[in-house]
Amino acid sequence: MPCLLGILALAFPRIVLILVFLFSNYLDRAYQSIIWPVLGFVFLPLTTLAYAWAINTRGSVDGLQLAVVVLAVLIDLGLLGGSTRGQKRERLL
Numbered sequence: 001m002p003c004l005l006g007i008l009a010l011a012f013p014r015i016v017l018i019l020v021f022l023f024s025n026y027l028d029r030a031y032q033s034i035i036w037p038v039l040g041f042v043f044l045p046l047t048t049l050a051y052a053w054a055i056n057t058r059g060s061v062d063g064l065q066l067a068v069v070v071l072a073v074l075i076d077l078g079l080l081g082g083s084t085r086g087q088k089r090e091r092l093l
Contacts, residue, residue: 013045020049030055044076 009016018035027037030052040048040089050072054065061069 009049013049014080017041017045017049018047027052
């Protein structure tokens with residue numbers, strides 16, 4: 001089951017973030033207030049999930065957890081930036 005949730009998180013991070021928020025206290029243990037998960041849902045959903053995973057597994061973000069969080073940031077920023085680049089390319093053609 002955790003592997004399926006991990007695959008779904010890569011494909012549909014916002015849906016998984018909503019499901020984790022509704023059916024567990026996983027985000028409550030990682031974040032002190034509700035504002036950070038809400039901002040994460042809007043801007044960097046995969047990073048929000050990766051940070052929650054890092055805090056819940058180790059209690060801090062270092063080592064392997066840091067690498068996963070940095071990779072999640074890069075994936076999130078790549079997905080956001082890639083769509084902008086594609087729109088500019090379509091306008092030129």
